[in-house]
Amino acid sequence: MEPVQNLKKTDTGFDISWEGYMTVPFVKEWKKLSEVWTSSKGQVFILDLNGIQRVDSAGIQFLMYLKTLSYKNHFSLKLQNHSLPILKVLDLLGLVSFFGDRVKVKKEHSNEVEFRYGTRKTN
Numbered sequence: 001m002e003p004v005q006n007l008k009k010t011d012t013g014f015d016i017s018w019e020g021y022m023t024v025p026f027v028k029e030w031k032k033l034s035e036v037w038t039s040s041k042g043q044v045f046i047l048d049l050n051g052i053q054r055v056d057s058a059g060i061q062f063l064m065y066l067k068t069l070s071y072k073n074h075f076s077l078k079l080q081n082h083s084l085p086i087l088k089v090l091d092l093l094g095l096v097s098f099f100g101d102r103v104k105v106k107k108e109h110s111n112e113v114e115f116r117y118g119t120r121k122t123n
Contacts, residue, residue, distance in 0.1 A: 044075070045070070048080055053085060082104075090103075
């Protein structure tokens with residue numbers, strides 16, 4: 001599924017919603033937005049990930065690249081409304097703390113992700 005990017009300028013930065021696949025064939029399309037971010041010192045970018053239907057390691061690497069880019073270029077990157085495919089991969093790889101964003105899991109999806117790493121709980 002071809003990605004759809006909706007970019008909306010706000011007083012403090014940009015709200016971006018992504019829909020579709022965040023996979024190897026489409027990461028090149030996502031990367032086009034990073035050109036905007038490299039020159040946006042002090043801005044806040046809010047990425048709404050609710051519309052992501054499929055993600056692979058390239059998609060996650062791209063999100064990690066953006067987070068690193070935000071530190072280097074002094075802008076803020078916030079991920080919100082994580083879709084279930086995003087949550088599953090972040091859970092599997094233990095990357096929720098890397099991004100540092102608040103993650104809300106819908107009640108109907110609570111049995112599909114555990115987020116148990118780092119909790120010192122044993123099974």
